[in-house]
Amino acid sequence: MKRILISVGLITTFLFSFACQPTGGGDKVRIGVFMSLTGSTANFGISSVNGIKMAAEEVNTAGGINGKQIELLVEDDRSDASEAATIVTKFVTQDQVHAVLGEVASSRSIAAAPIAQNAKIPMLTPSSTNPEVTRKGDFIFRSCFIDPVQGAAIGQFAAKSLNAKRAAIMVDRKNDYSTGLANNITETFTQMGGQMVATTSYQEGDQDFNAQLTSIKGANPEVIFVPGYYNDVGLIAKQARDRGITVPLLGGDGWDSAQLYAIGGKALNGSFFSNHYSPYDTDPKVQKFVNDYKARYNTVPDALAATAYDAAHIMFDAIKRANSLDGQAIRNALAATNAFPGVTGTVTFNENRDAVKPIIMIEIKDGGTYAVRERVEVEGAAAPTTATASPATEASPATGASPATGASPAAASSSPAATSSPAATRSPATAVSPAKPAATATP
Amino acid sequence: MSTFLQQLINGVSLGAIYSLIALGYTMVYGVLKLINFAHGDVYMVGAFMGYYLANGLGARGAQMLGAGADGFIARGLLGSGAMEPSLITALVVMLLAMAICAALGVVIERFAYRPVRKYSRLTALITAIGVSLLLENGGQVLFGADPKFFPELFTKQNFNIFGGASINSADIVVLIIALALMVALQLIVYRSKTGRAMRAVSFNLQSAKLMGINTDRIIMFTFALGSALAAAAGVLVAIRIPRIDPLMGILVGLKAFVAAVLGGIGNIPGAMLGGLLIGITETMVVGYLSPTYKDAVAFAILILILLFRPSGLLGAVAQEKV
Numbered sequence: 193m194k195r196i197l198i199s200v201g202l203i204t205t206f207l208f209s210f211a212c213q214p215t216g217g218g219d220k221v222r223i224g225v226f227m228s229l230t231g232s233t234a235n236f237g238i239s240s241v242n243g244i245k246m247a248a249e250e251v252n253t254a255g256g257i258n259g260k261q262i263e264l265l266v267e268d269d270r271s272d273a274s275e276a277a278t279i280v281t282k283f284v285t286q287d288q289v290h291a292v293l294g295e296v297a298s299s300r301s302i303a304a305a306p307i308a309q310n311a312k313i314p315m316l317t318p319s320s321t322n323p324e325v326t327r328k329g330d331f332i333f334r335s336c337f338i339d340p341v342q343g344a345a346i347g348q349f350a351a352k353s354l355n356a357k358r359a360a361i362m363v364d365r366k367n368d369y370s371t372g373l374a375n376n377i378t379e380t381f382t383q384m385g386g387q388m389v390a391t392t393s394y395q396e397g398d399q400d401f402n403a404q405l406t407s408i409k410g411a412n413p414e415v416i417f418v419p420g421y422y423n424d425v426g427l428i429a430k431q432a433r434d435r436g437i438t439v440p441l442l443g444g445d446g447w448d449s450a451q452l453y454a455i456g457g458k459a460l461n462g463s464f465f466s467n468h469y470s471p472y473d474t475d476p477k478v479q480k481f482v483n484d485y486k487a488r489y490n491t492v493p494d495a496l497a498a499t500a501y502d503a504a505h506i507m508f509d510a511i512k513r514a515n516s517l518d519g520q521a522i523r524n525a526l527a528a529t530n531a532f533p534g535v536t537g538t539v540t541f542n543e544n545r546d547a548v549k550p551i552i553m554i555e556i557k558d559g560g561t562y563a564v565r566e567r568v569e570v571e572g573a574a575a576p577t578t579a580t581a582s583p584a585t586e587a588s589p590a591t592g593a594s595p596a597t598g599a600s601p602a603a604a605s606s607s608p609a610a611t612s613s614p615a616a617t618r619s620p621a622t623a624v625s626p627a628k629p630a631a632t633a634t635p
Numbered sequence: 636m637s638t639f640l641q642q643l644i645n646g647v648s649l650g651a652i653y654s655l656i657a658l659g660y661t662m663v664y665g666v667l668k669l670i671n672f673a674h675g676d677v678y679m680v681g682a683f684m685g686y687y688l689a690n691g692l693g694a695r696g697a698q699m700l701g702a703g704a705d706g707f708i709a710r711g712l713l714g715s716g717a718m719e720p721s722l723i724t725a726l727v728v729m730l731l732a733m734a735i736c737a738a739l740g741v742v743i744e745r746f747a748y749r750p751v752r753k754y755s756r757l758t759a760l761i762t763a764i765g766v767s768l769l770l771e772n773g774g775q776v777l778f779g780a781d782p783k784f785f786p787e788l789f790t791k792q793n794f795n796i797f798g799g800a801s802i803n804s805a806d807i808v809v810l811i812i813a814l815a816l817m818v819a820l821q822l823i824v825y826r827s828k829t830g831r832a833m834r835a836v837s838f839n840l841q842s843a844k845l846m847g848i849n850t851d852r853i854i855m856f857t858f859a860l861g862s863a864l865a866a867a868a869g870v871l872v873a874i875r876i877p878r879i880d881p882l883m884g885i886l887v888g889l890k891a892f893v894a895a896v897l898g899g900i901g902n903i904p905g906a907m908l909g910g911l912l913i914g915i916t917e918t919m920v921v922g923y924l925s926p927t928y929k930d931a932v933a934f935a936i937l938i939l940i941l942l943f944r945p946s947g948l949l950g951a952v953a954q955e956k957v
């Protein structure tokens with residue numbers, strides 16, 4: 193019995209000293225990053241973490257923040273909201289981070305935000321667009337546009353630029369992002385004289401959309417809004433074309449992924465989505481970012497990589513200006529961010545701690561190439577203008593991201609016919625897998 | 636009218652998938668009185684085997700990218716002896732996936748179900764749930780949790796039929812193969828020697844043993860057959876809906892189970908009928924009521940059938956032995 197007591201005592205002491213360890217180290221800036229590295233929206237998290245890691249490395253090689261190196265603590269929430277909350281709890285209690293970056297999906301940011309708020313640790317989400325996220329408290333910030341602005345831009349684009357009068361909408365009904373965006377699109381579109389002729393829904397992970405699409409076809413719309421995520425949108429587009437629906441589909445930044453065209457293919461030609469940035473922007477700042485990212489990860493950065501990269505830099509900039517690791521000081525510096533020159537546009541936080549910046553509408557063309565169709569300035573959003581992108585710029589993300597361009601080391605070894613078979617057929621997967629491109633990045 | 640006709644076609648093509656999976660459920664139940672909850676996950680493994688086989692055979696996954704460079708490589712491949720994407724490729728992929736899953740079924744039976752066969756049926760049921768969880772989570776480790784996109788094994792075409800409705804060639808293929816497998820299954824069970832042995836085992840395990848039937852081998856065969864059917868369903872569904880992930884078998888498996896119960900579990904044409912009914916009902920609810928109730932419908936049907944006709948539509952009314 194005594195021996196058990198002693199060992200229990202020893203273990204407790206050990207655990208206690210272990211738990212206390214992080215508090216001792218004041219020489220590093222600890223940033224907690226929670227993202228979906230696996231699960232249904234794994235692509236989002238992987239791109240975002242790539243962007244954040246690149247930003248942190250840039251600052252660290254330049255001497256860190258006020259002489260302190262940045263330490264990133266990256267955790268995978270497996271695309272699950274409750275897991276996100278668990279991770280942020282761990283960040284603020286066990287790891288004692290100074291700031292938190294995450295998530296992409298609004299539902300997961302909403303789950304995590306109250307925990308950061310209660311611990312008074314500033315949290316900055318790079319790409320959660322649901323307005324509810326920053327309403328969780330004054331320590332929660334976002335460096336991207338919000339759904340009402342994005343929804344208004346999509347609705348306005350459909351009503352004014354495409355001259356649509358009749359529209360249908362398909363909502364991912366369990367997803368905060370999708371339902372929020374859908375409401376805002378509907379509001380703007382109907383205000384501008386349009387009519388919603390069919391409203392229907394699906395659930396993330398559904399495989400068969402034929403019943404919904406048949407109803408939509410019967411209503412005869414001119415455009416179909418699909419404010420969902422890429423993995424469902426690709427299937428919806430395919431099944432819509434199979435059902436003989438030829439009108440364009442319109443969506444938001446949830447479409448932005450190399451896998452979108454891999455699944456949807458030709459069915460997506462002529463469809464549009466709104467986004468934060470385009471890698472074909474001619475702005476030298478954007479081009480430098482795109483080239484650095486390509487050199488590092490061997491793939492073209494998507495918008496999530498860009499917004500995450502910006503978010504990380506905005507956070508580092510605020511910590512630098514705060515000149516302190518105190519949560520309140522960082523929060524105040526973050527709130528004072530004014531005209532920060534990011535790759536996704538000039539960022540200023542408004543009184544709701546939301547970023548204000550312009551929105552671009554991208555058209556999907558044959559072969560998965562993207563063209564910037566229009567820069568939408570939504571009335572009342574007061575977005576600062578950056579007149580840099582030429583609307584005619586066009587390039588193929590699929591070709592750039594594919595190992596077939598000759599960057600793949602696999603294709604170089606042994607007989608080309610035998611080795612390029614898996615490389616060619618699996619290139620959509622390679623484009624999103626973090627391990628492979630990172631490991632084979634050009635030195 | 637054309638909308639209704641189209642919804643009916645949608646329902647039948649969805650129902651055919653449920654039917655295929657329900658066939659495996661119903662057969663294992665018919666022989667062993669075991670609800671094999673891992674069946675939906677074997678279906679998932681089948682789809683993934685199909686995915687790896689199809690990519691290994693050099694199907695046209697690359698062309699789906701649409702990029703010029705990839706298209707070029709795909710053409711180069713096809714010229715250098717890789718298989719042309721066609722119905723034949725699809726069949727080869729399906730048969731190989733069926734063989735692999737049949738082996739998986741045998742392994743599951745040997746190491747999970749046989750050791751607990753002498754205990755109560757509840758023990759076997761719980762083991763089945765355990766195997767199901769193992770396959771789901773093992774699948775996430777082995778295949779990765781992110782969705783994969785199944786290559787196009789043959790060119791899909793739309794056929795316009797009367798009344799403005801259209802039907803896809805993939806749907807036709809799924810329906811025909813489902814029907815063919817059902818007929819083959821019926822023949823195996825009622826016309827072959829092994830089938831007679833299966834029915835004997837189903838009737839009474841002990842007596843079958845006394846008659847000189849190698850019951851272990853028959854049960855193993857049943858699992859191999861059931862798992863092969865699940866793999867066939869997995870590949871066919873992936874051809875029709877090209878997104879697969881390690882958790883794809885859960886909901887579809889549950890609905891197929893409902894279909895088997897609706898038709899009368901243990902009854903082979905019943906599984907086919909039940910699957911079609913569930914598919915059509917689900918589609919009509921989404922089309923004419925609200926998509927919100929889509930997943931609830933199948934389970935509402937399950938409750939109703941258990942209340943009013945527990946033996947199912949085509950099932951014989953079971954006599955409880957006293």
